[in-house]
Amino acid sequence: MMSYYKWRKFKSSAMITLCLISVLIAIVPLFVILLYTISKGVDAISWDFFTKMPKPAGEAGGGMANALVGSGILLGLGSIVGLPVGILSGIYLSENRNSMFASIVRFLTEVLNGIPSIVVGVFAYGVIVVPMHRFSAIAGGFALAILMLPIVTRTTEEMLNLVPASFREASLALGISKWKTTLFVIFPTAMKGVFTGILLSIARAAGETAPLLFTSLGNRFWSTQLDQPIASLTVFIYDYAKAPFDDWNRQAWAAALVLVVIILFINIIFRIISRKR
């Protein structure tokens, strides 16, 4: 019979093994999904994919040049609205760490981050699509801006907080005013981090589908007009995945590959930079 001590030792190592197994269970899907997307996507991807327009239903070939440009326009619109607000809010939160108002805003940033993206889409529909009487790139960009906002605000605040207090003290000791210290000493020091935070928020917005379904809608034709429906990579994947044509399904995988490569690339860069500090 095993002594009680040995039993305890055994139980301990068994539980550690279980923990290790759960790590493996989490990592296996990551690799399976990535490898599957790569193998399916590489099969379907070609030069045409980036340069040609979608072909009519049932015809093989064609690409999604319009969706790539459309996604770019939507992200641009989202950035124009979301980034300045996010960065300035982040500066405010970092400069007023202990104020009551800042705590409330910080809390709401987290809450906003947790609101489902489809709800943001419904909001953008109510605020922009209904008054304009049509689906438009502007409405899609607005929805994306709301989704980018909490990420930019939080990373900006975190990155500014990382700047050593001695920088601020040195600048203030030289008689430089507070706002100049913030803007020309603290902010440039944290610039690299803030920039990666911006990239991270763009990566999140690039992968969003739900808020675009009924704001920018999607468009099979070439359009860069901001007040018209516009194509996007993610809505394109959704439509093509549901379609009963093999060729369209293949193109959906190609689009997924493009999306995953861009997003993972940005995320890995972000993690490497923010870990170094």
Add this chain to the structure above:
Amino acid sequence: MQNSKELNQDQENSEKLQPTTDFIKRKDKIRKSRNLGDFIFNNLTKFFASLLLLLVILMGFMMYLQALPSIQKFGWGFLTSMEWDPVQENYGALPFIFGTLYSSLLAILIALPLSVGIAIFLSEFSPKWLEGPLSMLVELLAAIPSIVYGLFGMFVIAPWLRQTIEPFLGDKLGNIFLFKGPPYGLGMLAGVLILTIMILPIITSISRDVLKAIPDSQREASFALGATKWETVKIILASGKSGILGAALLGLGRAVGETMAVTMVIGNNPQISTSLFAPGYTMPSVIANEFTEATSDLYLSSLIEIAFLLFILTIILNSIARLIVWSITKKYSKGVEV
């Protein structure tokens, strides 16, 4: 921070003195213009920060207004009615509420033990050099877009479930209410599995941060009493359990609002069935599928009411979760990135 405050105080004190010479007057002028700069800059950033506050309030208000026709027509019955009939203009959200809660709770049930296991491994057992890369891999799961999960679920997981897993489970455990009915592939089980993978990273990273915030003195005390590694972990878990609860609530908030991946795999059939094989429907899915097709104002208003319910639900879940996580990490007075 402290120093800048003191500096401000000095400035204020010196302003109270009467300047007697031109020199001092000129200096004072410079100082005032500086303070004006501070005033403008501070209020400018404050204005933008208030936009965030305004946005959340406006969101709730706008959706409430647009949901009003449906709220007035159906009242509380909207939450308990099974009917979803666009032809008769009769709308009730119960099948969607059920589908959302059922799939999310099951996903939490699977994801929570896994996530806590990973968090324990990362914070207690992992060698230092392995911790960074492992955390990064788990967090990358959160970076994969929802639509890609959906694509994978639709073309890989659903066929696999239909051909292999569901017939097997139905054969062996067919008497249990969870595994009744024909295997469809696209259904609750596929939705639950996808959701589990998707909420794993957030529960893991917050649980890990909570465990790491617990001071080493507790571990040392436990080891000093002769406890094994696992017995020590149990003590740490007891200290961190409210934080892990917060992490689980945050995960639940994510699962409840997840749209694309679930819509693509759950089967989209408004029925209430406890069987995992049966197709279901969730609140975000019905919005995603039917919003552009909503022909009447009441139809649209009902869909917006569902969005409004989701909004309220996720705000409550997130608020409670954040407060719990913040209070525990504050208790151990160490900043945690959430």
